[in-house]
């Protein structure tokens with residue numbers, strides 16, 4: 001399943017719920033129809049979202065967050081405070097309890113943890129992250145790398161993605177995992193697919209959407225409290241083309257944005 005496909009299905013499901021002629025039952029049926037396309041993580045994640053919305057929508061005053069602007073699954077309120085909610089079934093609860101609660105700025109950010117078997121809410125938690133040895137928070141982020149080439153210099157039509165923790169204190173990054181996908185382009189490659197003269201605005205908009213799609217997809221597939229998506233770029237600083245390689249965090253969830261570096265210098269090969 002591709003990242004954009006995942007978000008397309010999510011939109012269809014919530015449109016179905018909001019259609020008075022259809023509603024939840026119909027949406028759950030559609031969801032089952034997409035089971036194979038979605039794969040186990042995507043399916044379980046969306047089923048949890050639907051259940052949370054159905055059973056707790058009124059209690060938390062939930063509205064479905066759109067793709068842009070809102071970075072959580074739902075907006076609503078918790079107690080008397082505005083809140084954002086992310087829904088998950090598979091954080092490691094034991095491990096999560098050892099993390100340090102993180103209070104960003106803006107609305108509170110809550111994690112609704114649902115049981116994978118019966119989709120009941122187990123708990124509604126505050127955002128929390130492990131600590132770096134420097135005292136900062138380690139924030140999961142995914143870097144969309146450029147196309148892979150074989151030793152003959154031919155494209156293999158795959159891209160790697162690097163799952164890293166970015167520290168809010170020392171701004172170092174720590175590699176956690178590496179994935180390979182077909183057709184998941186880096187933001188720059190995606191942007192370059194448009195005519196930068198004729199379609200500049202469209203290219204910018206579509207690339208932002210590409211980042212959000214990748215964000216939501218990776219959050220479901222590979223890391224449940226992913227907070228940022230980045231790219232690996234050569235930054236030119238000299239007239240002769242001199243510069244340096246850096247990880248650029250192009251998309252950062254508002255919940256942690258104030259503490260994240262814009263870019264992190266790194267080597268050419270990552």
Ligand SMILES: [Zn+2]
Nearest residue numbers: 132134167170
């Ligand atoms: Zn650190």
Ligand SMILES: [Zn+2]
Nearest residue numbers: 179181221222
């Ligand atoms: Zn994957």
